[in-house]
Amino acid sequence: MNRQPRSVRRPQTAQEVALVELRELILTGGVRPGEQLIQDAIANQLAISRVPVREALKILEGEGLVTYSPHHGYIVTKLTREEILEVYRIRDLLEDEAAAKAVGRLTEDDFAAMAQANEQLSEAYASGNLTDILWANREFHYILFRRGGTERLSKLIRIVWDSIEPYRSRYFADTEHHARQTAEHLAIMEAARAGDVEQVLALSRAHRHQALAAIQELLADESG
Known part of the structure; x- marks a missing residue:
């Protein structure tokens, strides 16, 4: 896949390396919500000292991706069902605002980039590369958000x-949803x-809530 880098600049410091690797590990579900992050093990795996790992974890704590417990150290933040629903209510508000403003501002270059991102998503689905799946999906939507927000x-x-x-990474890993995802993007x-602003908002909200329903089903299966 001809994927563009997430950042124009490669990580330069040990802390940046740790931050990039840990964020990707968490976002792609390499470590599950509620799991502990062992600083020594991470430092050994990345061949760096423990200090930059600890500093990277503090940054991720500020972003809400990890939580610190005096008895367990850093763990990947685990959300309750109520918190997940709250996240989606917030997404509805923020993304509706950005999408409504984007309609009418999008250029032909924007549409070409969205089509390319959706093609990259199909390629990522075919290869089963979850990192690329998440990146391509985010890129499709963020073209819209950046234009409107x-x-x-x-x-x-x-x-x-x-x-x-x-x-959501677990939702995207399920091949059952792949064809629908790309069709909904189109x-x-x-x-x-x-x-058509109203149609964009309605389709986008249905698109989000399809993932929400699948996430709730996964959580219900695990608790049951």
């Missing part, structure tokens, strides 16, 4: 996305091209 709004959307991504893109 301010820098502050886009940052808030990213924070909310990151908080739920460890759960429908959103065509509604935006037609300038």
